[in-house]
Amino acid sequence: MAGTLQRQPTVTPARRLAWRAGAVVTALAITTLFLALSGRDPRLLADLVVRSTVGSRFGLEDLALFLTPLLLTGAAVTVTGRIGVWNIGAEGQFYAGAIGATAIGLFLPGPSWLLLPLMAASGIACGMGWILVPALARAYAGVNEIITTLLLNFVAGLLTTYLAVGPWHDRVTGALASTGRLPVRIPEIWGVVHWGFPIALAIVLGLAWLTTRTRWGYQITIGGANEQAARYAGIPVRARILGVMLLSGGLAALAGMFEVAGTVHRLQGGLANNFGYFGIVVAVLARGSCLNVLPAALLMAFILNAGIVLQTQQLTSSAVLAITGLVLFMIAIADELAHYRPVTIRPVTPRPATSAEARP
Amino acid sequence: MTDLRHTQPDAPPPIAPGTPPILQLQGICKYFPGVIANQDVSLDIAPGEIHALLGENGAGKSTLMNVVTGIYQPDGGEIILNGYGQSLAAPQDAIRAGIGMVHQHFKLVPAFTVAENIHLGWRETPFRASAKTLEARTRALSDRFGFSVRPDAIVADLSAGEQQRVEILRVLARQARLLILDEPTAVLTPAETRDLFRALRAFRAQGNAVILISHKLDEVIDISDRISILRAGRNVGTYRTADCTAAGLATLMVGREIVRRDLRARAPGAAPIAPAPVLSLRAATCRDPRGVETLRDVTLDLHGGEILGIAGVAGNGQRELTQVLTGMMPLSAGEILLDGTPAPLADPAAFARAGIGHIPEDRLRSGLAPSLDITDNMALREYDRPPIGRHGLYDRAAAARLAGTIVEAAEVRVPDLATPIRNLSGGNQQRLVARREIRIASRVLVAAYPSRGLDIGAIATVLRYLTELRDQGVAVVLVSEDLEELLNVADRIGVLFHGRLMATIDAATADMETIGLLMGGRSTQNSPARDGGQA
Ligand SMILES: Nc1ncnc2c1ncn2[C@@H]1O[C@H](COP(=O)(O)OP(=O)(O)OP(=O)(O)O)[C@@H](O)[C@H]1O
Ligand SMILES: [Mg+2]
Numbered sequence: 001m002a003g004t005l006q007r008q009p010t011v012t013p014a015r016r017l018a019w020r021a022g023a024v025v026t027a028l029a030i031t032t033l034f035l036a037l038s039g040r041d042p043r044l045l046a047d048l049v050v051r052s053t054v055g056s057r058f059g060l061e062d063l064a065l066f067l068t069p070l071l072l073t074g075a076a077v078t079v080t081g082r083i084g085v086w087n088i089g090a091e092g093q094f095y096a097g098a099i100g101a102t103a104i105g106l107f108l109p110g111p112s113w114l115l116l117p118l119m120a121a122s123g124i125a126c127g128m129g130w131i132l133v134p135a136l137a138r139a140y141a142g143v144n145e146i147i148t149t150l151l152l153n154f155v156a157g158l159l160t161t162y163l164a165v166g167p168w169h170d171r172v173t174g175a176l177a178s179t180g181r182l183p184v185r186i187p188e189i190w191g192v193v194h195w196g197f198p199i200a201l202a203i204v205l206g207l208a209w210l211t212t213r214t215r216w217g218y219q220i221t222i223g224g225a226n227e228q229a230a231r232y233a234g235i236p237v238r239a240r241i242l243g244v245m246l247l248s249g250g251l252a253a254l255a256g257m258f259e260v261a262g263t264v265h266r267l268q269g270g271l272a273n274n275f276g277y278f279g280i281v282v283a284v285l286a287r288g289s290c291l292n293v294l295p296a297a298l299l300m301a302f303i304l305n306a307g308i309v310l311q312t313q314q315l316t317s318s319a320v321l322a323i324t325g326l327v328l329f330m331i332a333i334a335d336e337l338a339h340y341r342p343v344t345i346r347p348v349t350p351r352p353a354t355s356a357e358a359r360p
Numbered sequence: 361m362t363d364l365r366h367t368q369p370d371a372p373p374p375i376a377p378g379t380p381p382i383l384q385l386q387g388i389c390k391y392f393p394g395v396i397a398n399q400d401v402s403l404d405i406a407p408g409e410i411h412a413l414l415g416e417n418g419a420g421k422s423t424l425m426n427v428v429t430g431i432y433q434p435d436g437g438e439i440i441l442n443g444y445g446q447s448l449a450a451p452q453d454a455i456r457a458g459i460g461m462v463h464q465h466f467k468l469v470p471a472f473t474v475a476e477n478i479h480l481g482w483r484e485t486p487f488r489a490s491a492k493t494l495e496a497r498t499r500a501l502s503d504r505f506g507f508s509v510r511p512d513a514i515v516a517d518l519s520a521g522e523q524q525r526v527e528i529l530r531v532l533a534r535q536a537r538l539l540i541l542d543e544p545t546a547v548l549t550p551a552e553t554r555d556l557f558r559a560l561r562a563f564r565a566q567g568n569a570v571i572l573i574s575h576k577l578d579e580v581i582d583i584s585d586r587i588s589i590l591r592a593g594r595n596v597g598t599y600r601t602a603d604c605t606a607a608g609l610a611t612l613m614v615g616r617e618i619v620r621r622d623l624r625a626r627a628p629g630a631a632p633i634a635p636a637p638v639l640s641l642r643a644a645t646c647r648d649p650r651g652v653e654t655l656r657d658v659t660l661d662l663h664g665g666e667i668l669g670i671a672g673v674a675g676n677g678q679r680e681l682t683q684v685l686t687g688m689m690p691l692s693a694g695e696i697l698l699d700g701t702p703a704p705l706a707d708p709a710a711f712a713r714a715g716i717g718h719i720p721e722d723r724l725r726s727g728l729a730p731s732l733d734i735t736d737n738m739a740l741r742e743y744d745r746p747p748i749g750r751h752g753l754y755d756r757a758a759a760a761r762l763a764g765t766i767v768e769a770a771e772v773r774v775p776d777l778a779t780p781i782r783n784l785s786g787g788n789q790q791r792l793v794a795r796r797e798i799r800i801a802s803r804v805l806v807a808a809y810p811s812r813g814l815d816i817g818a819i820a821t822v823l824r825y826l827t828e829l830r831d832q833g834v835a836v837v838l839v840s841e842d843l844e845e846l847l848n849v850a851d852r853i854g855v856l857f858h859g860r861l862m863a864t865i866d867a868a869t870a871d872m873e874t875i876g877l878l879m880g881g882r883s884t885q886n887s888p889a890r891d892g893g894q895a
Contacts, residue, residue: 218743218754221736225729232688232718232726233740234709 011338023334024299027327045313049306059305061191065263066301069094071200072255073279074293074300075207076248078286080145082211083244084224085138089149090252091276092156093127097253098260099160100126102267105182105260106168112184119184120257127253128246130156135245139238145245153276161269168267178268186262196258201294203251208290220244252276278304281328303327380443381406382538382569383428383459389436390423390593392783394775397423399593401437405538410560410570412580412601414613415590416815417787418773421573422464424590425540428571429461430454460531461540464573464786464813465724466523470516474498474509478530498529505532506559519675521552528559539563540571543786545579546813549674549841557583575787575815577606589613614817623827623849624867630665631833633851636700637661638803638835639685639716644694646680646859655680656859657694662804662835667826669850669867670839671875677859678839679721682808685837686718687711712741717801719794721808721839727793730782734774737781738763738792741800770795771821786813794822798829805829808839823849843872857881 032042053059073090080087087093101123104115130152137143165176172180186194211217223230223237230237255275260267278300285296307320381404390398397420405411415421426432428439430448439446441457448454454461468477475494478501479485486493491512498511507525515523524544531539539560545553560570560583574580580587581601588598589612596612639662646655655677662668662685672678683689684696690706697703704710708718720727728737739759743749747758763777770791774784781789790813797805807826811819826836827849840846846853847867854864855878862878 213754213756215744215749215752215754218736218739221732222729222740225732225736226725228726229729229740232708232720233743234687234707234712 011335016335016338019334019338020331023330024327027323027330030326030330031323040313045310048313049309052309053302053305057191061193062308063298063301063305064190064193064197066304067297068194068197068200068262069255069259069273069275070278070282070297070300070304071204071293072251072258073275074282074286074297075204075279075290076251076255077279077283078288078290078293079207079211079220079251080244080248081283081288082217082224083220083241084227085241085245086146086280087131087149087245087248087252088146088280089131089134089152089276090248090255090279091272091274092149092153093130093249093252094256094259094272094276095153095156095160096126096130096249097123097256098267098271099156099163099256100124100253101257101260102163102168102179102182105184106179115184116186116261119261120254123253123257124250125253127249127251127256129249130253131245131249135242135249138245139241157269157272160267160271164266164268170266178266180266182261182265184261185265186258192263194258194262196262200255200258203254204290204293208293211290216240216243252279255279278324281324284328285331299327300324379407381440382442384440385424385428385437386440387437388424388427388434388439390420390427390432391435392775395773396593398427398434398590401590401593401595403588403595403598405569405571407537407567407569408564409585410564410572410583412584412587413571413573413590414575414577414580414587414609416613417791417813417818418785419590419613419815420593421590422542422785425461425542425571425573428454429459429540455534455536458535458537459540460534460536460538462524462527462531462542462544464542464546466527468515468523468526470514472515473511474513474515474518474526475511477515477526478511478533482534501529501533505529506562507532520547521549521555524548524552524556528556532563536568538569538571540573542573543575543813544572545574545576547674551673553579575813575819577609577816580609581606591615610816613815623823624851627831630831633666634664634833634835637663637697638699639703640697640700641684642695642697644684644691644696646684646689647692654859655684658859658861660854660861660864662837664803664833664835665830666851667830667836667838667849668864669846669853670837670856671841671843671846671853672856672879674841676856676879678808678856680859681856682718682721682806682837682839685804685806686716688718709744712800713745715801715803717741717797717799717805719797719805719807719810723790723793724782724786728781728789731780734767734777734779734781734784734792735760735763738766738796741796766792766795766799787815787818790814791818791822794825798825801829801834804835804837806837806839809841810838811840811842811845819845843875846875847872855879 032046035045036042051059053063073094076090076093077087101119104119104122108115108118131149134143134145134148134152137148138145164178168179169176170178170180186196188194189198211220219230219235220240222233223235223240227237256272259271259275264271282293282296282300285299286292303324304320307317307323310319311317383405385401385403388398388401401424413421413424423432427434430451430453433449439448446457448457469480472480473491475491475498478498479489479494495511498509502509502511507529509522509525509529515526518526524547528539544556548556564570572580572584581604584601586598587601587604587609589596589609591613641658641660644655644658645653648654658681660668670678670681680689684691687703687706687708687710695702698714724730735756736759739748739762742762743754743759748755748762760777767774767777772784772788772791784792794807794810805826810822810826814822823845826838830836838846838850847870850867852864853867853870853875855862855875857879858881862881865874
């Protein structure tokens with residue numbers, strides 16, 4: 001008999017990685033093809049993208065600035081995913097964190113070594129507060145968290161805009177667009193890259209350790225895999241759901257604090273730049289593993305950065321979304337295809353079935 | 361057609377000579393990484409027969425049937441349907457070819473109604489279907505095939521027997537000519553089993569065929585026409601049921617003879633029954649969310665060194681009793697005492713730390729996390745104590761060592777410990793849970809249907825584990841539907857009816873009739889009850 005394709009129940013990580021790499025390459029190839037069809041020189045654009053992302057110092061700095069919030073929001077969505085909860089509200093918690101940090105930065109005088117930790121703490125507290133109600137509702141009343149966290153994003157976005165153009169608006173220039181420049185900033189370590197980047201990296205690595213090597217992480221893995229079995233083992237599932245969601249809110253909020261205190265230096269509408277939603281994309285790519293957040297966030301940062309470059313070449317900003325969608329789509333296909341393996345069916349000499357001869 | 365004068369209504373129909381078998385397997389092979397699940401299996405299923413498939417846990421029965429239903433592709437061999445070679449690329453192909461399967465673990469959508477489940481993924485489901493139409497169609501099907509179901513009930517609320525009827529109806533509605541049942545009676549009450557068998561005979565009488573996988577030899581001999589036996593993935597023979605005896609089949613399956621021991625006899629040097637109870641219930645009462653009493657006023661004492669059997673028709677409070685005894689369910693009234701002092705309410709972790717093990721009724725759903733690997737699953741009870749859990753950490757290497765120990769003690773062969781536990785055979789999952797719980801049961805083991813889904817060799821082993829625990833001075837609660845098993849191993853037998861402990865009787869003087877009457881709720885006059893409802 002001829003060879004057929006057969007679906008394997010499990011896939012080795014190496015195999016999946018190979019397929020995903022293929023998917024990304026395919027997606028980029030398709031993008032190039034479309035660019036070529038719309039009358040641009042793909043070689044020129046590719047050259048430009050590479051030079052202004054990984055091929056130059058400025059590109060790398062930009063990449064790191066994109067990477068910082070993506071690492072944190074990606075981790076925020078990934079940790080809740082481990083206990084079977086989807087935090088769609090990283091965007092809102094990002095804003096809440098930025099607001100909390102700005103409040104301290106604008107209105108509390110003091111040295112920056114004191115103010116920065118305070119801003120972080122205040123931002124994190126605000127982010128946790130922002131997710132608190134959805135978390136309580138999910139843990140103790142079973143209210144679906146996807147809708148509650150999502151809706152709060154719009155509230156947070158509007159609140160930020162209101163503060164930035166309203167009560168907190170810039171008194172120096174008087175322009176109704178943002179708050180004044182924060183008096184303190186996260187120190188830079190390399191060009192425009194500030195300390196938020198290594199801290200975000202360390203946090204993701206720490207989370208990877210926390211989720212796989214600690215008792216707390218084990219409880220969350222079990223709770224996410226089978227809630228009933230977790231109850232059977234005496235794991236306080238509700239408390240863990242609450243804890244993980246608060247942690248998630250705090251992580252996204254820290255991303256907001258880093259963004260406002262390290263990169264933008266003022267609170268303004270649209271500050272979150274969809275980093276909260278791209279965090280969901282990162283989490284989907286990371287498949288529940290905090291370690292995988294690193295490459296997933298890197299890919300996402302690269303796409304965002306490339307999108308900026310393409311915009312300078314008169315491409316519309318929706319191109320970024322289209323490319324992201326294409327990459328995700330190809331990766332989803334690759335994940336499925338990775339299960340299939342060609343097998344050749346060896347014909348076995350047919351024998352008549354044993355029938356009622358022997359007697360037990 | 362059939363000569364009605366000589367045929368009983370449910371007997372196998374006479375089949376014209378030369379009729380091709382409904383299904384013929386030739387040299388089927390199926391391999392998993394590190395496991396030979398099926399090797400060169402040949403088999404034929406004639407129309408109008410009930411064909412039993414026997415074999416030890418992990419012998420490859422479920423896998424073979426998954427090949428037949430297109431869930432797995434064979435790595436070798438041929439499937440011939442009604443005389444034509446056929447390749448079944450997907451389950452839909454098998455359904456189209458008239459093969460329907462009811463799986464060991466049900467595959468219904470719990471949140472949907474019966475009618476919705478029946479019509480899910482069915483080509484004949486009307487395009488615009490209201491709940492009413494679906495329910496009416498379901499009722500018609502239910503009448504036609506003689507499986508009574510409640511079309512508007514939510515599946516999650518149904519008993520195992522009712523869920524199974526839905527599964528079978530789902531399959532029959534799709535015009536199956538070959539019905540495959542994987543351990544259908546493991547979760548059924550005797551009455552439900554009788555109903556099922558009646559329906560199967562009616563199905564056979566129409567010239568259809570049934571493949572039945574079961575570990576219960578008496579049932580197999582009762583219902584089947586022919587029997588095939590798998591051992592380590594190979595078909596070691598197909599026999600006419602009329603020629604078989606239970607003992608002979610058991611020997612064939614296991615490859616050696618099974619010796620029955622008197623399990624109630626204690627080994628020399630065994631711990632005596634402790635005078636003071638370890639765990640006691642005082643007037644324990646439970647209510648379900650609707651306020652219905654599921655456990656009523658139960659008072660009992662568990663003593664170290666004895667086995668208390670719990671008999672009763674499923675659904676009479678067994679689940680609640682085991683959950684109360686293991687700290688999973690709070691009491692609405694009454695008390696639970698651990699060593700004479702009130703126990704912390706409903707804290708299963710505290711109960712586990714106190715040395716109370718629990719083999720739960722529904723292992724896959726409540727005792728295991730199917731998608732996780734063997735290591736994580738085996739650590740479920742000991743992750744918070746050394747050597748796995750120290751200073752709030754989870755030591756994966758120590759967990760893997762523990763898993764290795766449990767796998768070895770359970771005599772389960774696994775390719776490696778990173779295999780997701782859902783890839784193990786049903787019986788092997790069970791053995792692992794049993795061993796895991798026995799490890800932590802230093803004071804009490806609550807075992808709910810521990811032999812469910814096990815082959816007879818493994819049942820003997822599990823019962824031996826229980827008696828060994830007893831001899832070490834552990835109090836064992838054995839919930840079972842098998843009276844013979846209870847009479848064989850238990851020292852005392854309590855009978856549950858409608859959540860009430862009808863009586864606790866001495867197993868040495870008990871007889872089946874008395875217990876049977878108590879199980880039906882009949883009062884205990886003239887019975888050898890020792891202390892009328894209280895132990
Ligand atoms: N998807 C899978 N991946 C890897 N191994 C598997 C898979 N499915 C089954 N196996 C292995 O194949 C063997 C046969 O399993 P199978 O489920 O067919 O046994 P069974 O005869 O049905 O046993 P039981 O009576 O315990 O249900 C087992 O060793 C099992 O671990
Ligand atoms: Mg099986």
